[in-house]
Amino acid sequence: MCDALRVTRFAFMKLKNIQTRSEVVTSIRAWFDAKGFTEVHTPRLVGLPGQEPHLEPFWMEVQEQGGTQKTQNVALITSPEYAMKRLLAEGMEKIYDVGPCFRNGEPWDGSHDPEFLMLEWYQKSISLSELMDQTEEMVRGVAERMRIAPSALSRSWRRMTVAEAFREYLDMDLESMLEDFDEDEFFKLFLTHIEPKLSKNQPTFLYRYPVQLASLAKPCDDDPRFAERVELYIGGLEIANGFEELTDEDEQRRRFLEEQKTRKESGKKTWPLDESFLSALPKMGPTAGIAFGVDRLVMVFTGSKSINDVIPFSARERFSNEMKD
Amino acid sequence: MSSPSEIKKGIVIKHNNDLWVVSEFQHINPGKGAAFVRTKMKNVKNGKSLDQTYKVSENIDIVPMEYRSMQYLFHDTTGHTFMDTHTYDQIVMADAEVGDDAKYLSEGLGVIVAMYDGRPVALQLPKKLTFKIIETEPAVKGDTASGNVSKEAKVDAGFVVHVPIFINQGDSVVVNTDTGAYVERA
Numbered sequence: 001m002c003d004a005l006r007v008t009r010f011a012f013m014k015l016k017n018i019q020t021r022s023e024v025v026t027s028i029r030a031w032f033d034a035k036g037f038t039e040v041h042t043p044r045l046v047g048l049p050g051q052e053p054h055l056e057p058f059w060m061e062v063q064e065q066g067g068t069q070k071t072q073n074v075a076l077i078t079s080p081e082y083a084m085k086r087l088l089a090e091g092m093e094k095i096y097d098v099g100p101c102f103r104n105g106e107p108w109d110g111s112h113d114p115e116f117l118m119l120e121w122y123q124k125s126i127s128l129s130e131l132m133d134q135t136e137e138m139v140r141g142v143a144e145r146m147r148i149a150p151s152a153l154s155r156s157w158r159r160m161t162v163a164e165a166f167r168e169y170l171d172m173d174l175e176s177m178l179e180d181f182d183e184d185e186f187f188k189l190f191l192t193h194i195e196p197k198l199s200k201n202q203p204t205f206l207y208r209y210p211v212q213l214a215s216l217a218k219p220c221d222d223d224p225r226f227a228e229r230v231e232l233y234i235g236g237l238e239i240a241n242g243f244e245e246l247t248d249e250d251e252q253r254r255r256f257l258e259e260q261k262t263r264k265e266s267g268k269k270t271w272p273l274d275e276s277f278l279s280a281l282p283k284m285g286p287t288a289g290i291a292f293g294v295d296r297l298v299m300v301f302t303g304s305k306s307i308n309d310v311i312p313f314s315a316r317e318r319f320s321n322e323m324k325d
Numbered sequence: 326m327s328s329p330s331e332i333k334k335g336i337v338i339k340h341n342n343d344l345w346v347v348s349e350f351q352h353i354n355p356g357k358g359a360a361f362v363r364t365k366m367k368n369v370k371n372g373k374s375l376d377q378t379y380k381v382s383e384n385i386d387i388v389p390m391e392y393r394s395m396q397y398l399f400h401d402t403t404g405h406t407f408m409d410t411h412t413y414d415q416i417v418m419a420d421a422e423v424g425d426d427a428k429y430l431s432e433g434l435g436v437i438v439a440m441y442d443g444r445p446v447a448l449q450l451p452k453k454l455t456f457k458i459i460e461t462e463p464a465v466k467g468d469t470a471s472g473n474v475s476k477e478a479k480v481d482a483g484f485v486v487h488v489p490i491f492i493n494q495g496d497s498v499v500v501n502t503d504t505g506a507y508v509e510r511a
Binding site: 013054055103106107109183187191192214238266 | 351352359360361377489504
C-alpha cells in the first residue's frame with residue numbers, strides 16, 4: 001500500500017485536531033481578555049525552578065556573549081507559578097499565562113508529553129469556590145465559542161471534597177488517615193478506587209485535600225488538617241490543579257525545606273530556595289489560582305485517547321534518533 | 326525482585342501467594358505524588374479480577390513463564406483449544422481465562438501462550454490484527470464541524486470498533502488488541 005495515502009490519512013486526523021487546539025487557545029485568550037485579565041509572558045528559562053519532590057525539571061547551560069562568568073546551570077520551568085506570584089506581589093490583580101511547560105521523566109504512554117501547553121491564572125481576593133465557578137465558566141465559554149458540545153461536558157458539574165469521595169467510593173473515613181498520614185497509602189487508595197470511578201460524563205471538582213498534599217495552598221480556616229486545593233477531572237482525565245494560595249512566607253519556607261529533604265533522601269538533585277519568591281508571598285495577599293492542562297482539554301474536545309493525537313509530533317517521534325543509539 | 330515499571334500486559338505477578346495475570350496497566354504521575362502503576366489483574370486459578378496500584382519504587386515479584394507458540398483451533402463447551410506449533414500438543418483454556426480477548430480469535434491465528442507449571446495461564450495475541458468492516462454508517466457532512474471525528478463500525482469477527490469517519494463498509498482496518506482501538510486502514 002502506498003505511503004502517500006498513509007500520510008494523507010495521518011494528516012486528516014492530526015490536522016483537524018491541531019486546528020481544534022489552535023481554536024482552543026484563541027478561545028481561552030478571548031475569554032480571559034473579556035474578563036479583564038492581563039496575559040503575562042513569564043520566562044521559560046529560570047535559575048531556580050520549582051522543587052516539588054516528584055517533578056523533574058530539564059537542566060541546561062546559559063552563557064552571555066563575551067561574559068566573564070563561567071556558564072551557569074538553568075532550568076526550563078515546570079510551571080510559571082513563581083514568576084506569576086511575584087507579578088501579583090508587584091501589584092498585578094488578574095493575570096493569565098498560556099505557554100509550554102517542561103517536565104522530565106514522565107511516562108510517554110499518551111497521558112504526558114515532556115513539553116506540554118499549560119494555562120495558569122490567578123485572581124486576587126477570590127475564594128476556592130469562586131475559582132471553581134470561574135474554571136467551569138471558562139471551559140463552558142470556550143466550548144460555546146467553538147460551537148462544540150463534547151459528551152464529557154453534557155452533565156452538570158459535580159463538586160465533592162476528598163473526604164466525601166473516600167466515603168462514597170471506599171466507605172472510608174479519610175480523617176482516620178490524617179493522624180499518621182502516609183502519602184503512598186493515600187495515593188494507592190485514591191488511584192485504585194476513586195480516580196477510575198469518577199464519571200466520564202460529568203466534570204468533577206475534588207477539593208479540600210489533606211494539607212500534606214498541598215505544598216503551595218493555604219490551610220482551611222475551619223480545619224488546618226486540610227488545605228484549599230482543588231483538582232478538576234473531565235472525561236476521567238486530570239485537567240487542572242488549583243489553590244487558595246499560601247501567603248505565609250515562614251510556612252512556605254518550612255514546606256519547601258521539607259520537600260528539599262524528600263528530594264535529597266530519594267537521591268534527587270536539589271538547589272537553593274527561591275528567596276525572591278518567598279519574600280514576595282506576604283506582599284501578594286489573598287489570591288486563588290489554578291494550573292490547567294490545555295492539551296488535555298483538547299483531548300476531551302476531540303475525543304482523543306492520547307496526547308499524541310493532539311500535538312504535532314510525539315516525544316517518541318521527536319526523539320527517535322537518540323533512542324536508536 | 327522486579328520493578329513495577331516492568332509491568333506489561335500478560336505478565337504474571339505473585340501477589341499474596343497467588344498468581345495474577347496483568348490484563349490492563351497504566352502509568353500514573355500525579356505530579357503532587359510519586360509515580361505509580363495502576364493495574365488490573367486476573368487470578369490465574371479462579372479468574373477473579375483485582376485492581377492493584379504499585380508505587381514505581383517498590384519491589385514486586387514477576388514470575389518467569391514458559392512462552393510457547395500456539396495456533397488457535399476451535400471453541401467448544403470446554404473452552405478454547407490451541408495447538409503447540411512445535412510439539413502439536415493441544416491445550417484448552419477456559420472461557421474465563423481467555424476473557425474479552427476471545428473476540429479476536431479466529432481459526433489458525435498464531436498466538437503465544439504463557440505456561441506455568443505445565444498449565445496455560447495467559448494468552449498473548451499479536452499486537453495488531455486486521456478485520457473487515459461489515460457494517461457502518463456513511464460519513465455525514467458536518468460531522469467534523471460538530472466535533473465527531475469517529476463513528477462505530479462492526480467488523481467481520483462480530484465486535485464493534487471506533488473508526489475515523491472516512492472508513493467505509495468493506496474496508497479492512499488494523500485493530501490494536503491491547504486497547505481495542507483502531508490503528509489504521511489496512
